[in-house]
Amino acid sequence: MRALVLAGGAGTRLRPITSTSAKQLVPVANKPILFYGLEQIRDAGVTEVGIIVGDTAADIEAAVGDGSALGISVTYLRQEAPLGLAHAVLTAADFLGDEDFVMFLGDNLIEGGIGDLVASFERDRPAAQLLLKQVPDPERFGVAVLADDGTIERLVEKPADPPSDLALVGVYLFTSAIVDAARRISPSARGELEITDAIQQLLDDGQTVRASRVEGWWLDTGKKDELLDANRIVLGTVTQRIDGDVDQDSTVTGAVVVEAGAVVTGSVLRGPAVIGADARIVDSYVGPFTSIAEGCVVTRSEVEFSVLMQGCVLTDVPRIEASLLGREVRVSRGARRPAAHRLLLGDHSDVELAEGS
Structure with missing residues (x-):
């Protein structure tokens, strides 16, 4: 089994922090978010890792290097533009070959690692196995609709009217069938090749797609408050x-x-x-x-x-x-008069001044 880690996004929701650095390198408890996922992949016994990179490739490569410090072997795969998760799979097709693989979004954190998930996938080998988590705002995510027996019936990407509250967590396990499925889908209204459409193609082909639920916490660190919450939770373990x-x-x-x-x-x-x-x-x-x-x-x-x-x-x-x-x-804090706030702020900055300050 191999791993595909996505670290090519622009991180627009974390600007201005990500205007000059990769969102996957923003620290949680003084360690880049990306490293948590790489360590969980390694701990699950997967050491051949392809990392999808984009405009921040130099930063990612400088931080991770060849992966030896983390106990993995890294191959960098340049995605021409952020054209969707299924496009990232196609970008990595040569690296993946006919291998099963785990796909991990580089700005996600989950509790407890992925060892059990990988073990169950290797035992049963469905075409795909997805992690799901109940969320209060499913319209922000790809969501899954389950059949009565708990298998996945259909998937919808960021629906305006969500048919369920089960969000796809940023960890997926696939056989090589997903590559063929990704080749047969069309771009969404967003102009991207959606991984939900590729998985739906597997379902339409009669392939087995299984769901596992995240019992602990799952953190998508794409915004400031989410990142602070992730920092709070991880610090609670030190x-x-x-x-x-x-x-x-x-x-x-x-x-x-x-x-x-x-x-x-x-x-x-x-x-x-x-x-x-x-x-x-x-x-x-x-x-x-x-x-x-x-x-x-x-x-x-x-x-x-x-x-x-x-x-x-x-x-x-x-x-x-x-x-x-x-x-x-x-x-x-300046002592000059008249007393005033003096700010030098970049694009997309966000400042909240205390009342009476």
């Missing part, structure tokens, strides 16, 4: 580890990770939280569900339930929460 330098004037409570090279002075850290390598936390408060990446500097500031990417600097900031700060962002 245990305290102090490899950096925390002085005697600081207080550490709960599951806090302080990586090697980080320095914490005169500060309060309340977990779960992660402080990255070579970060500096000075006379500050870092509250629960916060990830501070490597090289960040937080001075006389408070931050909680937030993600700070590499090299962020906070200085004299009274309070930041529920925030996502991109690489090298600087936020400070």
Whole structure:
């Protein structure tokens, strides 16, 4: 079995963060989202991995390399444009050959890994096996309609009037029959070759398509609030580890990770939280569900339930929460008069000022 990981999307819902970097590399608990999926694929015993890349190919390749650090072997597959998941399958046709494969969307996180799913697929070998999850907003996803015996009856991509609330999670298992099915479908109204249409083609051909339900959490990290929620959930699994330098004037409570090279002075850290390598936390408060990446500097500031990417600097900031700060962002409190907010923001930025601030 091989794996096909999709990491070519533009990530428009996470702009401006993704205006300069791949959405699959945005960190959750200080690790790129993409790495969680690659590790779950490896842990399921699949080591030959093709990664679909697009305009952010250089960033993805720099982060993952040849895959050896993750225990996998990686082949990069360039998709000419984001023309749909079934188009990605056709792009990878030569790499996949006649092998069964698992397809994993690179910005998804699921609880518990995919080992059991892969094992059941290899045992029974349906043409396709899909993961489903009950969701409150099925119109955002491809949805499945199940027959009375629990098999999949039909699929609909992002329906305006959803026939069910069972969304397709971004993990699929296929035999090579899906490649032939993808070749026989037409672009949707969105101009894309939809994987739901290719799977529907399998159903129309009389092939067996099975469903498995996600019992734990599934996180699609395409938006800021979703990413913060993913960060909260993953941080809830960490245990305290102090490899950096925390002085005697600081207080550490709960599951806090302080990586090697980080320095914490005169500060309060309340977990779960992660402080990255070579970060500096000075006379500050870092509250629960916060990830501070490597090289960040937080001075006389408070931050909680937030993600700070590499090299962020906070200085004299009274309070930041529920925030996502991109690489090298600087936020400070000025003393100049007249008192005013002074902002330098890129396209698609989103700023919410506290009342009375």
